Amino acid sequence: ATADQWKGKSIYQLFTDRFAPPSATAPARTSPLPETCDPIQQTWCGGTWLSIIDKLDYIQGMGFDAVWISPVSQNIDVYTPYNYAYHGYWVNDPMTLNPRFGSADDLKALSAALHARGMYLMVDVVVNNIPSLNPYDAVNSTALKLDGSRWTDPNEFHPQCWIDYNNQTSVEYCWLGDDKVALMDVNTENPTVISSLNSWIGNLTSTYGIDGLRIDAAKHVPGPFWTDFCKAGGVFCIGEVYGSDINFAASFQTQKWMDSVLGYPLYYGIVNGFGTPNGNMSNFVEVAQQTLATFPQPGLLGNFIENHDLPRWRNTTSDPQLAYNAMVAQFIFDGLPVVYYGQEQDFSHGAGDPYNRAALWPSNYANTTTYQHIKKLNDIRHAVIANGTQFNGKNFLDSQTTIVASTKNDVAFRKGPLLAVLTNRGSPNVPQAFGVPTSGWSAQSAVIDLLSCKQYAVGSGGAISVSYAASGYGGMPYIFVSQTDASALKICGDV
Ligand code: ABC
Ligand code: CA
Secondary structure (H helix, E strand, O other): OOHHHHOOOOEEEEOHHHHOOOOOOOOOOOOOOOOOOOHHHOOOOOOOHHHHHHOHHHHHHOOOOEEEEOOOEEEOOOOEOOEOOOOOOOEEEEEEEOHHHOOHHHHHHHHHHHHHOOOEEEEEEOOOEEEEOOHHHOOOHHHHHHOOOOOOOHHHEOOOOEOOOOOHHHHHHOEEEOOOOEEEEEOOOOHHHHHHHHHHHHHHHHHHOOOEEEEOOHHHOOOHHHHHHHHHHOOEEEEOOOOOOHHHHHHHHHOOOOOEEEOHHHHHHHHHHHOOOOOOHHHHHHHHHHHHHHOOOHHHOEEOOOOOOOOOHHHHOOOHHHHHHHHHHHHHOOOEEEEEOOHHHOOOOOOOOOHHHOOOHHHOOOOOHHHHHHHHHHHHHHHHHHHOOEEOOEEOOOOOOEEEEEOOOEEEEEEOOEEEEEEOOOOOOOOOEEEEOOOOOOOOOEEEEOOOOEEEEOOHHHOEEEEOOOOOOOOOOEEEEEHHHHHHHOOOOOO
């Protein structure tokens, strides 16, 4: 699928090994399986491509229409100082499927099951690096063959050096990882490497019906490599450009290296703004404005508040209302929401890798308040998109977010017909209010908050005011639409 077809999708990110256990319909491939799955053990918990199919109702029931799965290629299957390659990122041969997760038919079955539901499949791909346990002796042909590396000619790697993050040349040519598990840097300028990777990626997407690619470690490869790679893949490419630098991240779009990148800069803005009670809202506003001004297509960014490399949101911030506000920013701001499995279960165990990668099944896939909140946010997006609801002649997807008002604790932004009114005050009710002077709607008209389904009156000059004094409601987020739109959207029934 193209970038245009992805616009408006909403993505659920999962680790194949950790999302769903093998069951009667998706039998175990490795046995015996661990009884419990403790992430600290860093070993396989047994999830497979077939077991994902068993739980698609759970994902689709939350309103997602795309699933990003962890890498599908073969990994080193040996014990390392960081234990085992359950996460799938230690790819030693991109061109072979990882038998831990199933067969070619199983991956096709997953793709077909998603497509039957009108959902897209996104696959994580790792081409920058190949792991080695012998960093200082890794790049010789004997060692490479022993490691089962796809590349066996030393010229297919860059010489050993560890990355210096202050130097972009080093970021591109030196090695990720460390001397326990080195990630040898693939020579992505070598013509053999280029042509085999390009023909492989075209094959992979067509053979398995893959609709989009998440490009691992995108900033570690000279950008022009990706232009041809993504063209060969023939589908939407979204890169991982880990860091807060907006200009650098935006260059992937401006230089046309790939369609888009994950919204790392906005992530830091959301953390700064909503990650602590009374946090730094002006930082959120600044990052949001720069993001909108710098990316040619902010509507294609992948917006997240946690992932497999970062702390769980609830690990650093236990207040549920801060999480609900952060998620409204994640869903209503320009971009595609990307929710990391477990976010809907309020997983809080996880200050980082490997704790943030717990198995989902101990949650019993419960219908939590957060699951419902996410479902509501997805429903709202789907409804405004499907209805083509307009504001000033533009619909939701075609209009760019504008910051309408802000204080040191609050922010209001509009995207098309929706006005999000958010705060970082947190749960306690306080005798304070936030007035948005010009909501965009006319005085005396009525608006509906789609989250509470309550009606609010627009005051003189088009002002809307929300109070944080209501007992038990405190600092909840609001998503306003005009009453006319609300009745068309049906999110709140007949209003
Ligand atoms: C293993 C162990 C860990 C151990 C680690 C050293 O080795 O499991 O316990 O701590 C895979 C596995 C990991 C594994 C690694 C290494 O391989 O998943 O479990 O860790 O063996 C991608 C994937 C990631 C994957 C790889 C490798 C790449 O999402 O899961 O890891 O294929 C860098 C890369 C980024 C990479 C990330 C893990 O490391 O750029 O591609 N992710 C700075 C840099 C970033 C850097 C980040 C973390 O540090 O700028 O480039 O990411 O090292 C902000 C700044 C940022 C700054 C952050 C920390 O602070 O704005 O720039 O990021 O304020
Ligand atoms: Ca590289």
